[in-house]
Amino acid sequence: MQVSRRLxxxxxxxPQPAGSTxxxxxxxxxxxxxxxxxxxxxxILFTVLSVMAGGYYxxxxxxxxxxxxxxxxxxxxxxQIDDLQSVVGGLSGATSExxxxxxxxxxxxxxxxxxxxxxxxxxxxxxxxxxxxTLADQVKSRIKETLGLEEAPIxxxxxxxxxxxxxxxxxxxxxxxxxxxxxxxxxxxxxxxxENPRKSARxxxxxxxxxxxxxIEVKFEATEQATIWLSERVSELQSRLEQAEADVSEFSASxxxxxxxxxxxxxxxxxxxxxxxxxxxxxxxxxxxxxTALEVAQSRDSQAALAEDAQLTRLLPQASTDDAMAQxxxxxxxxxxxxxxxxxxxxxxxxxxxxxxxxxxxxxxxQQGEDLITLQQLTRxxxxxxxxxxxxxxxxxxxxxxxxxxxxxxxxxxxAVVPIGPSEPRKSLILAMSGMLGLMLGTGLVLLRxxxxxxxxxxxxxxxxxxxxxxxxxxxxxSTKRRKVLQYLSDKPTSAAAEAIRNLRTSIMLSNVDxxxxxxxxxSSVPGEGKTTNSLALAQNLLGxxxxxxxxxxxxxxxxxxxYFSDVPAQGIVSVLNGDISLSEAxxxxxxxxxxxLAGEKTPINAAxxxxxxxxxxxxxxxxxxxxxxxxxxxxxxxxxx
Numbered sequence: 001m002q003v004s005r006r007l008x009x010x011x012x013x014x015p016q017p018a019g020s021t022x023x024x025x026x027x028x029x030x031x032x033x034x035x036x037x038x039x040x041x042x043x044i045l046f047t048v049l050s051v052m053a054g055g056y057y058x059x060x061x062x063x064x065x066x067x068x069x070x071x072x073x074x075x076x077x078x079x080q081i082d083d084l085q086s087v088v089g090g091l092s093g094a095t096s097e098x099x100x101x102x103x104x105x106x107x108x109x110x111x112x113x114x115x116x117x118x119x120x121x122x123x124x125x126x127x128x129x130x131x132x133x134t135l136a137d138q139v140k141s142r143i144k145e146t147l148g149l150e151e152a153p154i155x156x157x158x159x160x161x162x163x164x165x166x167x168x169x170x171x172x173x174x175x176x177x178x179x180x181x182x183x184x185x186x187x188x189x190x191x192x193x194x195e196n197p198r199k200s201a202r203x204x205x206x207x208x209x210x211x212x213x214x215x216i217e218v219k220f221e222a223t224e225q226a227t228i229w230l231s232e233r234v235s236e237l238q239s240r241l242e243q244a245e246a247d248v249s250e251f252s253a254s255x256x257x258x259x260x261x262x263x264x265x266x267x268x269x270x271x272x273x274x275x276x277x278x279x280x281x282x283x284x285x286x287x288x289x290x291x292t293a294l295e296v297a298q299s300r301d302s303q304a305a306l307a308e309d310a311q312l313t314r315l316l317p318q319a320s321t322d323d324a325m326a327q328x329x330x331x332x333x334x335x336x337x338x339x340x341x342x343x344x345x346x347x348x349x350x351x352x353x354x355x356x357x358x359x360x361x362x363x364x365x366x367q368q369g370e371d372l373i374t375l376q377q378l379t380r381x382x383x384x385x386x387x388x389x390x391x392x393x394x395x396x397x398x399x400x401x402x403x404x405x406x407x408x409x410x411x412x413x414x415x416a417v418v419p420i421g422p423s424e425p426r427k428s429l430i431l432a433m434s435g436m437l438g439l440m441l442g443t444g445l446v447l448l449r450x451x452x453x454x455x456x457x458x459x460x461x462x463x464x465x466x467x468x469x470x471x472x473x474x475x476x477x478x479s480t481k482r483r484k485v486l487q488y489l490s491d492k493p494t495s496a497a498a499e500a501i502r503n504l505r506t507s508i509m510l511s512n513v514d515x516x517x518x519x520x521x522x523x524s525s526v527p528g529e530g531k532t533t534n535s536l537a538l539a540q541n542l543l544g545x546x547x548x549x550x551x552x553x554x555x556x557x558x559x560x561x562x563x564y565f566s567d568v569p570a571q572g573i574v575s576v577l578n579g580d581i582s583l584s585e586a587x588x589x590x591x592x593x594x595x596x597x598l599a600g601e602k603t604p605i606n607a608a609x610x611x612x613x614x615x616x617x618x619x620x621x622x623x624x625x626x627x628x629x630x631x632x633x634x635x636x637x638x639x640x641x642x
Contacts, residue, residue, distance in 0.1 A: 032447075039446030043439060050438025051431055058430040064422035067193045068200035070208045071414040074101065074186040098181055101410075105179045105190060105211055111170045113210050114203060121165060125195055126172040129165060177207065187413060197419045204416035215408040223399055230396040237389035244382035251371075251378055262368065270361045277354045284347040291340045300329055307336045471511065472504030474534055485533050485564070489540065490592070501537040505545075508538075519620065519630045521554075525638045532560045535633040539595040547628035549595040550587065554634035556600035556607050561633070565590040565597065572599040577615045583622055596627070607640065 036043070104110065115121060124130040156164065180189045192204040290306065297303040300319055304312040312332050318325035456462040459470040477488055477497045489498050509516050522538065524531040532555075539549045552573065553561045562568050569588055576586045576598070587596040603610070610616065611634075623630050634640075 035450045036443060036446060039442070039449070042446055043442030046442030046445065047435055047438035050434045050441065054430045054434025054437075055427075058425045058427040062425040062430075063195055065193050065195060065424035066197035066200045066419045066421075067191060067423035068197065068204050068416040068419055069189050069191045069414075070201075070204040070412070070416040072188050072190065072208050072211065072410050073413045074098070074188075074410050075408075076186065098186065102179050102181055102188065104214075105188060105207065106174065106177065108170055108174070110207070110210060110214065111173050111177070112166065113214075114206050115166065115169050115173060117206055117210070118203065120173060120203075121169050123169075123199075125199075126169045126176075127165065128168060128172070173203075177203070190416075192416070193423060201416035201418045208412055208415075212408045212410050212412065215410060219408075227396065227399045230392055230399055234389065234392050234396050237385060237392055241382065241385040241389045244378065244385050248375070248378045248382050251375055266361060266364060266368065270358060273354060273358045273361060277351065277358060280347060280351045280354060284344060284351060287340060287344045287347060291337065291344060294333075294337050294340065300326075300333075303333050304329075307333060309336050312336065471507035472500060474500045474504065474530065474537075476530075477533070485536065489537055497537075501534075501541050504534075505538060505541045518624060518628065519632065521632045521634060523634050524636050526636050527558070527639065529636070531636070532564070532633050535631050536564060536593070539629075539631050540593065542629045542631075543594045548626070549629045549631065550598060550623055550627040551595050552598045552623075552630060552632045553600040554611065554632045555640075556603065556610075557635060557640065559600045559602075561597065561599050565593070565599075568597075568599045570601065572601040573619075574601045574603040574605070574610070576619055577610060577613065579615075583619060583626075607635075 115126075120126045122130070176193050178191045178193075180191070181187070182189065190204050190207050192200045192207070194200045194203065293306050294303065297306055300316055304316045309332065312329060315325055315329040315332060319329040320326070456465065459473055462468075463470055475496050477485060488495070489501065492498060508520065511517065520538065522531050522535040535551060539551045542549045551561075553559065554573075556574065567588070567590060569586070571581055572586055575581050576583050583598070587598050589596060620630065
């Protein structure tokens, strides 16, 4: 049942306090759902339009895109072909290295090689200069020309223009390429999305191939650079080794044979020499002491005892008695003393010779020690140079052998497959999202319309706002023509509308049991809300109680009763008020409608002044005497001041 948003004045009785207050903080889900249900057709319309727009975009406007994916895996444990040590080490699989490899796959340099290999600069999909200008671009250009917002052209050389075009193609390619590392693995997925399925697969495979080739090239270049450097280093070390060995040979040839054994022999000679010197010095001391004792001896007995000479001992007994023997003793003593002095002098000469020999031996020992140290140093330098030379020579040979056996740190796990169908646009998703968007827009519009509505939809709203009790609610009638309304009520006495009119009649009559209302004014806020229909239905219902009823047309501007009755007389309420005819002469009865009708008529007099006159009051007083109920059908209160 559809309830009118605005109720006629006949639905309101004396003011009463509102039964309850509305809590604005509480959301009435029932009322919310009822509002949405009332606007269901608008929501359905928006949903259908949105789905149609989404379908138009998905099936007609959107360009199909095809997605293809190539899979590559990092090799952290590579099989070694030989035991040679690589110049560039492999990958360990650390998180930082994995993230770095993702960036390497998306590097502009890598994408530039793909552009060059596949000649993407000649593909309009990636080169914007080759694409025809769209309508939107033309409109934008015209607007800029009109507003004077065009940018001044930049003059570029041919090389700069080619580089700019190449950079733009690389940027467009990067937008269509995505690289993803599968979590907790060393697997990379290289996905390419273009307008052509074979192109997507070809670009994905090319990116992976160039990535693996780049790893080999990096290792090859590093190995080649290492080989060149090692070659130069080996040559330099070879020259140094030859020079060091020449220095050892030259030093060995320019000096006496020097060895540790020779030095040890010299040391033994020096020790023997020192022993001999010590012995000679001891002998000299004894000789010097003996000479001194002989020189100080006074008696021949002491001289013979100290001299220890057999001849002096033999001459001593006779020297004391024989002068010739004494002379011979003295001569012999002087000979012994002189011989001792000569022996002392020879001992001194021997000591000087021994000491000179010691000095010479010490000098020779020092010189040979220095020569040995120098020789050992030269030998060590030559040996160190030889070891370094042999090491670099070995590394040079290993590096040279590695140039032809370099391995990439990755391998292709799965080549890109030419997609069968497009990945974009996702038509079902677009339709679903369009439907959801239309549903949300329609619901939002219905709720917005409800929020902006300042009228009343339910009797409770009206009672809460005005404080008056609602006496009845009349639903809309299915009749499309006004003249069939009364026939509908007669033909359908048990319909909801007929029951509502009877309830309204009963509520009006019981609103004051002792003094039921005699004059009933039925109005509305704006035209088209059913006030005249309510007046006719109420009048017809009051007739069912056996009452005499008068229906007065108060809207003399529109005169809507002419749309309900076909035989309306020319004179009506204005003629009665002017005194041209009486009330009984002006009223008429239409076939099928038992109540008396006082119709309106055209008049130049202001309707508001006419109804405010004393004549109108007198007419009502006269009608009270003849009719049990008088129903007045005035104009809407918001349109006219009547």
